[in-house]
Amino acid sequence: MAFRDVLNIEVAAGNGGDGSMSFHRAKYMEKGGPDGGHGGKGGSIVLRATQGVESLERLVGRRKFKAPNGAYGEGRLRQGSDGEDIFIDVPVGTTAFDEDSGRVIADLVRVGEERVIARGGSGGRGNSTFTSSTRQAPRFAELGTAGQKRRVRLELRLIADVGLVGYPNAGKSSLLAALSRANPAIADYPFTTLSPILGVVDRLDEAGTPLDERFTLADIPGIIEGASEGKGLGLEFLRHISRTRLLVYVLDVTRNPVEELRQLQAELYAYDPSLLEQVALVALNKVELTDEDLAVMVEDELVQFGLPVVHVSAKEGQGQAQLREAIFQMLPDRELWAQTHALEIEPDTVREEALRIEFRIDPAARGVGIVSTGQPERVWTIHGGGFEERIVRFSRYLEEASEYLGSVFKRQGLYNALKRAGAREGDTVEIGTHRFEYFDEDEGK
Template sequence: MKFLDQCKIYIRSGNGGGGAVSFRREKYIEYGGPDGGDGGRGGDVWIEAVDGLNTLIDYRYQQHFKAETGEHGMGRNRHGHAGADVVLKVPVGTQVLDEDKETLIADMDHAGQRLLLLKGGNGGWGNDRFKGPINQAPRHANPGQDGEERWIWLRLKLIADVGLVGLPNAGKSTFLAAVSAAKPKIADYPFTTLAPNLGVVDLSTNERFVIADIPGLIEGASEG
């Protein structure tokens, strides 16, 4: 499978839930009152760099990511549940770019790095929040705030400890296949490798490094 180094995706945070308009009515209780609960906040959109990934192939088949909407408030001062977040897991070395493909938003250069891309909307207040000496029976509540949305680019930088550089058919892919579990295409004609391949070499349980198989170079290319 060809190395996928960049992709464009759509992200949207969740809307906040609306507040409730409700009044307490119970038997043998003379004075009721407003008891509408608040809506839950919408889910956020996060991005996180994790170990174990080396391509952005997952984002080729799914380009839209939306966090959940917060639940609406209910009577008896019951507040709505917050919407679930969306976490985009990407390989270490992924750059997050704006839709113009030039403005750098983040550079995920180490494992465990986590960044908030879009914040979910706040939940609306229920009518219990608006009661007071003057207005003891408010009949209005706030709707939840809308979430945010945007298109972003994910671009993966090739990160390797060692690069195999040489002429076409020098045996770079063969060497990579011999020392790692990578299975690059190997053939007896020039420029078999069209895209970089990464392979992990395990020396022991605690020692490993990454080799990049780079497409063959042409002798004299630097002179034009």
């Protein structure tokens, strides 16, 4: 099975159902009251983290997800049913990005965690809602709003506690095999490991009996100089270690460990500078191939990096118990780590746009554009403040709802704002596709 760890999908939440415009009808009753019910909510698209799914592969073949719409409201105050949410199961460790804004919209790190990635539209209110002392028979209702549509990129980062990084052939896979029950491919050629592999490492007591304490260890493909420019297998796989709590630099003592570590750190830095802030140690591997004095000399040279050094042999077993124990002792506490490394997630609610009034046309000032009424037309265009959305929600009943909308707009301060901007009696106000005449209430008082 190919290891797929990035997947692009398209998601569309359901639209909200329209509110109903209806009046009660019964025998012997001439004129019943308004009884239009509300529309139902549209279904949302929800990501859910599950265990036991190792890759995003499971989703392949299905790139588009659509949640059902909410049902229309009906007479007799019957509310439309809500559209059901659609759940997309993804492996723990999946992060979702909005393809267009690039922002993180979900980051699932615990089994069972859920996050809405496309919100269903809300249902419109039925006409029964809009009665008042002066409006007994509203002949309008509210439409449902559109569900959110998004292009989403899913990325899977293995949630490993510890990551092994090193040049090809340094012995990373050999170490994983020695410390855990994982069975990675090991061979005497570079880039044996082509995709990340996880193993579980138990803490052992002195007699070698497992204690009830363990960490997961990720083995990733080797990194070479220039990896950040795409050489070798590139740095794609560093994504998997970007959220580990500890890094083990695996160095082959028989090569040039000091130079290799410098290069490794430069490549990691180029990918993501915060990788170098992770707790780390050095596993100086293959020590059985050199004499001890030489290994100690190398260790002295590595002092400049400020990292603890453990001498090991993945092949012969030396230092493995020490390496295991050193990792357990240095590993930052999971809860504390999670608190300081939480990704910043896009807020759920879109910040409401401030009201902007744009004075578009003043033909009089330019001496042109006399309309049929013989008056120069002055048009004020309204953006933001939720006014355009509100017009859309009543677009089917603009005529009937105009008095209600007028009172809402007034309460929201639209006419005051227009007046302050210099609007005059008879000017045209444009909100979305709707146009109406500006009327100054205080005039003539």
